[in-house]
Amino acid sequence: MTALTTERTTTIVGLGAGAAGIAVLWAAGVSFPVAVPPGIVILVAAALLVGLVRHPWSAGVGACVALFVIVGFLASPTGIDNLTGEDGALVALGQAIEVVGVVAAVVAGILTVRAERAQPAASAGRARTGP
Numbered sequence: 001m002t003a004l005t006t007e008r009t010t011t012i013v014g015l016g017a018g019a020a021g022i023a024v025l026w027a028a029g030v031s032f033p034v035a036v037p038p039g040i041v042i043l044v045a046a047a048l049l050v051g052l053v054r055h056p057w058s059a060g061v062g063a064c065v066a067l068f069v070i071v072g073f074l075a076s077p078t079g080i081d082n083l084t085g086e087d088g089a090l091v092a093l094g095q096a097i098e099v100v101g102v103v104a105a106v107v108a109g110i111l112t113v114r115a116e117r118a119q120p121a122a123s124a125g126r127a128r129t130g131p
Contacts, residue, residue, distance in 0.1 A: 007112040011062045014105030015047035018069055021098025025082070028090040039069060041075060043102075050109070056116040063109025066102040073099060 004012075026032060042065060050062040055078045073079040073095075083099065085092035094128075 002042055004051070005112065005115065007108050007115055008054075008059055010108035011059055011105050012047045014050050014101045014103070014108055015043045015050065015062055015066060018066060018098050018105060019043035019101075020103055021094050021096070024094030024097060025091060026094075028088065028094055029086070030078075030082070030087070030091060030094070039072075039098075046069065052100025056113045059109045059112035059116065063103075063106045063113070066105035066109065069098070069102045070106065073102075 019040045022037050022043070026037050026040075032038075046062045046065040050091065051060050079095070082095040084093050
C-alpha cells in the first residue's frame with residue numbers, strides 16, 4: 001500500500017477536525033436532532049474512507065462530504081451566530097474548529113484528486129520512455 005500524500009493526510013485531518021468541532025458544539029450544549037450528532041458520524045466515516053481507500057475518487061467523496069457540511073453551516077439559522085460567539089465562547093470555538101476543518105478538507109480533497117489523477121498519466125509516460 002502506498003504512503004499517504006500530504007494532500008490526502010490534510011483531507012483526513014480536516015474531516016477529523018470538522019467532527020471534533022461538532023463534538024465541541026455538542027459538549028457546549030448545542031442541541032442536535034438525534035442523540036449523537038450525525039455530522040460526527042458522517043465526517044469520521046468520510047475520513048476513514050479517504051484513509052483506507054487509495055483512489056482519487058475517495059478523496060473527492062471526502063471533499064464533497066466536507067462541502068455538504070459547509071452548505072449546512074451556511075444554511076443553518078444558527079451557524080453564523082454560533083461562529084460570532086452569540087451563544088458563548090465554547091460554541092464559537094467548536095464552530096470555528098468545524099468550519100476550518102471542513103474548508104481545509106474541501107481544498108485538500110480537490111488537490112488530492114487532481115494530483116492523483118495526474119500521477120498515473122505521468123508514470124505511464126515515464127514507463128514508455130526508455131533506451
